[in-house]
Amino acid sequence: MNTEEFRKNGHAMIDWMAEYMDSVENFNVRSQVEPGDILSLLETDPPFEGESMDGIFEDFKEKILPGITHWQHPSFFAYFPANSSPPSVLAEMLTSTLGAQCMLWQTSPAATEMETRLTDWLRKMTGLPSGLSGVIQDSASSATLCALLTAREKATDWRTNKEGMRSLSSSLIVYTSEEAHSSTEKGAKIAGFGANNIRLISTGEKFEMCPKALKKMVLEDISNGNIPTCVVASMGTTGIGAIDPLKAIGEVCKKYNIFFHVDAAWAGSALILPEERWMAEGIEMADSIVFNPHKWLLTNFDCSAHFVKDPDALIRTLSILPEYLKSREQEKVIDYRDWSVPLGRRFRALKLWFVIRSYGIKGLQEIIRNHIKMAQQAAAWVDADPDFELVTPRSLSLFNFRYHPRKLYDLCDIDRLNENLLNRLNDTGRVYFTQNRVRRKYTIRWSIGQTNTKPIHVKKAWSVIKQTANSLLDN
Numbered sequence: 048m049n050t051e052e053f054r055k056n057g058h059a060m061i062d063w064m065a066e067y068m069d070s071v072e073n074f075n076v077r078s079q080v081e082p083g084d085i086l087s088l089l090e091t092d093p094p095f096e097g098e099s100m101d102g103i104f105e106d107f108k109e110k111i112l113p114g115i116t117h118w119q120h121p122s123f124f125a126y127f128p129a130n131s132s133p134p135s136v137l138a139e140m141l142t143s144t145l146g147a148q149c150m151l152w153q154t155s156p157a158a159t160e161m162e163t164r165l166t167d168w169l170r171k172m173t174g175l176p177s178g179l180s181g182v183i184q185d186s187a188s189s190a191t192l193c194a195l196l197t198a199r200e201k202a203t204d205w206r207t208n209k210e211g212m213r214s215l216s217s218s219l220i221v222y223t224s225e226e227a228h229s230s231t232e233k234g235a236k237i238a239g240f241g242a243n244n245i246r247l248i249s250t251g252e253k254f255e256m257c258p259k260a261l262k263k264m265v266l267e268d269i270s271n272g273n274i275p276t277c278v279v280a281s282m283g284t285t286g287i288g289a290i291d292p293l294k295a296i297g298e299v300c301k302k303y304n305i306f307f308h309v310d311a312a313w314a315g316s317a318l319i320l321p322e323e324r325w326m327a328e329g330i331e332m333a334d335s336i337v338f339n340p341h342k343w344l345l346t347n348f349d350c351s352a353h354f355v356k357d358p359d360a361l362i363r364t365l366s367i368l369p370e371y372l373k374s375r376e377q378e379k380v381i382d383y384r385d386w387s388v389p390l391g392r393r394f395r396a397l398k399l400w401f402v403i404r405s406y407g408i409k410g411l412q413e414i415i416r417n418h419i420k421m422a423q424q425a426a427a428w429v430d431a432d433p434d435f436e437l438v439t440p441r442s443l444s445l446f447n448f449r450y451h452p453r454k455l456y457d458l459c460d461i462d463r464l465n466e467n468l469l470n471r472l473n474d475t476g477r478v479y480f481t482q483n484r485v486r487r488k489y490t491i492r493w494s495i496g497q498t499n500t501k502p503i504h505v506k507k508a509w510s511v512i513k514q515t516a517n518s519l520l521d522n
């Protein structure tokens with residue numbers, strides 16, 4: 048394709064993109080295709096001759112779009128948001144046009160220096176302590192893996208990197224709560240801790256990690272000759288949005304010299320609101336913190352902000368220096384390749400720069416604050432309705448609920464009823480929710496956070512929920 052054709056197609060696609068943003072509400076939120084539907088539409092063999100962009104783009108619209116779940120639909124209430132925004136999309140276009148691979152300072156000085164500056168902007172915006180150094184990872188899972196690896200090396204004075212886990216005579220132990228995200232378990236397995244050495248600490252009234260139970264478990268491990276190595280606390284668990292008490296957990300970590308990582312993947316963005324900073328009390332004790340601007344800060348996936356207290360420990364854990372990666376500046380600059388598992392790195396700071404400058408802190412605060420207000424309203428409606436049950440208290444813009452009709456108290460299996468309700472809701476294409484299990488109850492999670500979600504969408508969703516629930520009882 049020559050640049051003349053690129054220009055022509057590019058303009059047409061920008062028009063399509065703007066129109067999509069304006070009309071995304073007309074699509075079914077969750078794709079309604081069956082498994083294999085899209086596969087059967089795709090040619091089994093790659094073309095030998097090149098094809099025209101017109102044909103390719105037509106196929107995108109006709110064959111691919113029906114198989115897309117519209118994460119930018121304002122009635123997307125499933126999982127957590129992966130919200131985006133026009134400035135972020137524009138920056139992604141520039142990033143892909145530059146096509147820079149930003150593994151070293153030298154391979155794009157601006158990318159490295161923007162990453163340093165932009166992670167510091169994020170740190171200031173969220174009120175995180177000074178003295179933290181930031182890096183942008185692809186995902187929170189990667190950041191947590193890096194934290195676990197650093198914890199492992201610190202606990203063994205960098206012996207494991209050299210001699211492997213088998214050289215140790217004691218087991219290294221990871222602690223997290225029973226509500227924590229699966230990425231901790233996955234990271235601990237990858238880092239060689241072993242599933243049996245992950246302790247899931249029990250949770251309290253608000254599903255938060257119980258610091259007393261943590262301490263008890265740590266002492267038990269010490270007396271059994273194990274080495275307490277890393278605690279992963281959650282600021283906003285995935286299922287419920289529970290906030291672990293960081294201060295009390297941090298004190299246990301300090302006392303027993305345990306590496307302390309905070310997973311704030313979703314809730315971290317809400318720290319841009321001063322009124323939500325209570326969640327972060329004690330966070331100055333953390334060795335490592337992660338949150339995802341790609342979830343709730345209008346920045347396209349992928350963009351995960353990882354902050355560390357001691358970057359040298361992270362670098363010492365991950366760095367390798369073959370001849371072909373040496374550069375004459377390396378003593379004077381940051382080479383972010385040493386801060387993450389993959390060598391190759393996208394230029395992710397640019398979209399953050401576009402988003403933060405375009406909205407300002409104020410604009411971003413307004414959007415997140417409104418998400419929280421809408422969730423407050425929705426939770427109040429659910430709570431006030433005698434046929435529904437608010438199963439978990441609202442945390443920021445998330446809560447769990449279930450249908451629990453009065454007249455069917457003993458007669459029916461509430462779990463199955465709610466599973467049916469969820470499927471029916473998602474089959475309408477008008478809303479999209481996902482499920483959870485809370486202390487054995489099957490629940491529907493209501494998570495609000497798409498950039499353009501407005502009170503009207505929440506109101507409509509509540510009426511779809513009530514209608515659909517009623518129709519379930521009728522038949």
Ligand SMILES: *Cc1c(COP(=O)(O)O)cnc(C)c1O
Nearest residue numbers: 186187188228230284285312313
């Ligand atoms: C979403 C989430 C993750 C995983 O985030 P990725 O960036 O997809 O790896 C980890 N922890 C929590 C609490 C989450 O909500």
